[in-house]
Amino acid sequence: MNSTQEYLRLEGVWKAYGCRQVLSGADLSVRAGTLVAVVGENGAGKSTLLRIAVGQVAADRGGVERVRSFGYCPQVAVLNDTLTVRQHVRLFQVAYGLRDAGRAHELMRFFGFEDHGEARVGSLSGGTRQKLNLTLALMHDPRLLVLDEPYQGFDWDTHRRFWELAAMLRASGRSVLVVTHLVHEREQFDAVRHLHQGRFLQEVGSA
Incomplete structure (x- = not known):
């Protein structure tokens, strides 16, 4: 191809x-x-x-x-309710082998949930979970x-x-x-x- x-x-x-x-x-x-x-x-x-x-x-x-x-954003977000947004970003940064999480923070600002970094995912609304889902799928560009x-x-x-x-x-x-x-x-x-x-x-x- x-x-x-x-x-x-x-x-x-x-x-x-x-x-x-x-x-x-x-x-x-x-x-x-x-x-x-x-x-x-x-x-x-x-x-x-x-x-x-x-x-x-x-x-x-x-x-x-x-x-x-490629990035994959499933219909049901594969997120851990006990972890914070920031912990998810860090976890995926390591998984993707990224030097930093700058792209993730840009996307968080773009989608307007940059102030949710310390929030546990289990406390997020469905819409914010989906924003995080997209961010994790796109943070490695x-x-x-x-x-x-x-x-x-x-x-x-x-x-x-x-x-x-x-x-x-x-x-x-x-x-x-x-x-x-x-x-x-x-x-x-x-x-x-x-x-x-x-x-x-x-x-x-x-x-």
């Missing part, structure tokens, strides 16, 4: 759980500097597709290629950001800032893949792919 052209490519991906066929030859390409949405009703295979895309689950058949530098239902818990200000950030990421050559059952602000995306019964039915736009 030429990382200057594509940051993620799935070709002919199949996946079944027992007798239940979840993906049936799905193809997906996310090019550099694009915003792509994958939409579909519950049971369409979106979650399985996402887990295969980030390497959590292996496909039964088909090819999967992705850049090494990945080329590709993969988001699962990112809008949950967003107030209007956070929603607006999310799209500001997405536009900045795209302008800098980064890519964002949003997996959701409902697309908000369709015009923001370069491509919208509709997953139905394990296959993509149509593409709106191009990426």
